[in-house]
Amino acid sequence: MFEAAVLQEMQDKSFKNFALNAPCDQSTKFWAPNKAVDGNRNGYFFNYSCSHTILFKNFQQRHWWQVDLRKLIFVSHIIIANRLDCCGDRLANFTVELGRLESNGSITYTLCRYHDGVAGPLTTLNCTRSIWGRFVRISLMGDALTLCEVEVYGDMDDNSTRLVPGNMASLCLGPPVV
Numbered sequence: 767m768f769e770a771a772v773l774q775e776m777q778d779k780s781f782k783n784f785a786l787n788a789p790c791d792q793s794t795k796f797w798a799p800n801k802a803v804d805g806n807r808n809g810y811f812f813n814y815s816c817s818h819t820i821l822f823k824n825f826q827q828r829h830w831w832q833v834d835l836r837k838l839i840f841v842s843h844i845i846i847a848n849r850l851d852c853c854g855d856r857l858a859n860f861t862v863e864l865g866r867l868e869s870n871g872s873i874t875y876t877l878c879r880y881h882d883g884v885a886g887p888l889t890t891l892n893c894t895r896s897i898w899g900r901f902v903r904i905s906l907m908g909d910a911l912t913l914c915e916v917e918v919y920g921d922m923d924d925n926s927t928r929l930v931p932g933n934m935a936s937l938c939l940g941p942p943v944v
Contacts, residue, residue: 781842781920781921782919782920783805783917783918783919784835784836784837784839784918784919784920784922785803785833785835785902785917785918786803786805786917787800787803787804787805788803788833788834788835788836789833789834789836790803790817790831790832790833792819792829792830792831792832792911793819793828793829793830793831793911794819794820794829795819796818796819796820796821796910797811797814797816797817797818798817799817799831800817801816801817801818801914802816802817802831802833802913802914802915803915803916804915806914806915807847807888807914807915808847808914809847809848809849809850809851809854809887809914810849810850810851811849811851811852811912811914812851815914815915816849816913816914817831817911817912817913818910818911818912819831819911819912820910821910822909822910823909825909826907826908827908827909828905828906828907829905829906829907829908830903830904830905830911831903831904831905831913831916832865832901832902832903832904833901833902833916833918834900834901835899835900835901835902835918836900837900837922838866838898838899838900839898839900839918839922840896840897840898840920840921840922841864841893841897841898841899841902841918841919841920842919842921843890843891843892843919843920844862844878844890844891844902844916844917844919845888845889845890845891845915845916845917845919846885846888846891846904846913846915846916846917847887847888847914847915847916848885848886848887848888848889848912848913848914849914850887850914853910853912854884854885854887855884856908856909856910856911856912857884857885857906857911857912857913858881858883858884858885858906858908859880859881859882859883859906859907859908860880860881860885860904860905860906860911861877861880861881861903861904861905861906862878862879862880862881862891862893862902862903862904863875863876863877863878863902863903863905864878864893864897864898864899864900864901864902864903865899865900865901865902865903866898866899866900866901867900867901873901875901875903876897876899877894878891878893878894878897878899878902879891879892879893879894902918904916
């Protein structure tokens with residue numbers, strides 16, 4: 767009953783992209799993680815709008831990218847822009863998880879959705895169930911992880927607007943790491 771009331775209230779509001787310019791990080795840095803939250807969906811890598819982990823050709827490795835939404839959000843949907851110039855097939859069979867910050871400083875993740883197959887140029891994902899989260903993590907096993915934009919839409923939990931100190935805010939500022 768409560769969940770239905772919350773969903774109805776959310777449908778009456780316009781959603782905000784909480785990932786826009788938010789602090790982020792990734793497992794390795796070939797190209798800066800903040801390129802995936804710069805508001806530019808351009809899927810052409812050499813237009814400098816895509817994040818990219820280090821390429822491990824013919825070597826399967828766990829790659830991840832994560833954004834800190836800075837507040838607990840009831841996530842409505844996530845939009846992911848894939849690479850268009852080549853290599854779009856690398857964004858396949860990936861996991862999207864939402865994380866909550868625990869009182870001891872650790873992050874507990876809950877599966878939002880597993881995307882089976884190759885992502886399209888623009889992929890919209892809904893979590894398989896209603897989840898609150900502060901962190902969104904995208905991960906896969908493969909050669910590399912490239913994300914040209916990640917948008918996270920939802921509604922805030924007004925009782926959880928406290929920002930927790932951390933060092934992630936500095937990770938997305940500055941020039942791309944090559």
